[in-house]
Amino acid sequence: MTAHRSVSQLLDVPKGTNQCRRHADVSLRNFYLIMSVAGTVIPWAFFASFFASHGPNLPFFIANLFANGAAGGFSIDVMISIAVFWIWSFADAGKNHLRRWWLVIPAGFFVGLSLAMPLYFYLQAAARDKENPSAAPAGG
Template sequence: MPSSRVWFTLAVFGTVIPWAFFGGWFAQKGLSPLSFIADLFVNGAAAGFSVDVLISIAVFWLWSFFDAKREGVTRWWLVVPASFTVGLSLALPLYLGLREKESA
């Protein structure tokens, strides 16, 4: 398995790239969370993709919660705010980095 450094580097990319898009949206539309959520479902394609990602995040939370207990990952909870502030592109590599660091 890759080292924690690789996972944490991927977490940085998983933060910067989505926020390049999010930042443009917020610059154009303002800081309204309700408008952001509404735009996630602006059409069928966006809604389907959004629901797919939201379901994947929920499944990831469930799996990582029990995996963290089994593997002794003490800072598992960091994936929850990571998911809300960026998404799965940050939360997943962050968790894998924490898991790898704990096992090293």
């Protein structure tokens, strides 16, 4: 058994049941879109609070990312993760001819991995639907 299974396999959709498979794919695409929005709004609620208190002082903001061991460890973990994600998404987008993959770069800089990753997965799902319009349900 392979470790990589499709949503249809995870949902135990019988082969040839395209309607259920399309519904699962659209649900996952919508999940990625919702998580992109949540991954933008939630971090920016924290960032807005910080900037409201301290103004747009970028050096102070960066210093606070490493204010103590816990914050520094978490911050560097996320920075390493976003760098790995950018490299992986570049390679994956090239292999799969995904257009607009580069949107994950400003998404990562201005929001973070919480937007960049679900955005990339949303772009992948939307590209699959565009390549195979008969697989995409009407109105989805």
